[in-house]
Amino acid sequence: MELDMSFLGEVAEQSRRLRNLVEFYRTEEGTELLWKATHLFTHHTHSIIFAGMGSSEFAPVVVRDYLAYNLGVPVVLWEAGELLHYGMNCIRDDDLIIAISQSGESIETRKVVDILRDHLGVISITNDPESKIARYSRLDLQILAGAEASISSKTYTNSLGLLLILSRAVTALDAEPLYRSLLEIADGMESFRADRLDEIEDAAKFMHAADAVHFISRGPAMAAARQAALTFGTGARIFTCAVPGGSVRHGLMGSMGAGHYAIIFAPDGPGGDLLRKLAVDLAVLGSKVVLFTSEETVKDHNLCTIRITPGDPELFPLACAMPLELLFETLARDKGLVAGVFIRGEKVTTKE
Structure with a gap:
């Protein structure tokens, strides 16, 4: 059977690939x-350092806080290009480095891992076991997402899934509850695509005039905000900025109101409650806000709400992925663009 390598074809394959990931690591x-x-995680590990570019840089946001709390060590996320040129001298022999690259060939991440070939604590997370990054590392963990030609979708979601699985393994926690949650999310992806496309059409009409969008969240769900900013900026010709919710009230509110657009990701918990309050406050000011939320909130003509489950902050970016990708595709199509096609640049970046 010939694979559908269009963006929507790859989006549709996400649920199957996420199930495959769970099945393999079981x-x-x-x-x-x-x-x-x-x-490779030892009691003597000084710190955990994640390195990657694009989606691979910020996917570890979903496990950063969990690992730091449960392992009691600093967890640092580096953009691989910054680490390469400004941080290599800070790496110690007792650090654990986790290099993430969906292709296994991203130029900056590859150079980092190449320099660290003699380091005993380098794990790679890739989609190609024959890639240079996979071969240069001490251990390669596969995301098993299959071939991907468009803007990241299934490689992003499987990276999130694998990072969550790895976090449970290294903290000796029973992974079965997580596996069940991941399978439920896979089911939810299919049901959303089958039954809730009208919500995406409504959200796209609501945002049709947007040429700039703030993507806002907190904690682990910031992975969703940063992925959305990258995706919409890359493929929909929209100026984007991802910002933590707390930062909005420290000056940015002055630029918000009529003519302003935001997409907010509000999971369960106190952080999510603050984000829901922020969404309402922005709507009252006149901003147009699409709210991905795990809980109901007040209704406002400037607020378009999309309910997402599960609301666990670590799982929320995974649960938001397909609705967000469908919204991106609809907005790009309405602009006359082919979603998922790189306007400038390419799938695998081989030039700094």
């Missing part, structure tokens, strides 16, 4: 890889 082979990764 097997003896997958469990063995996780065991090996766990043994």
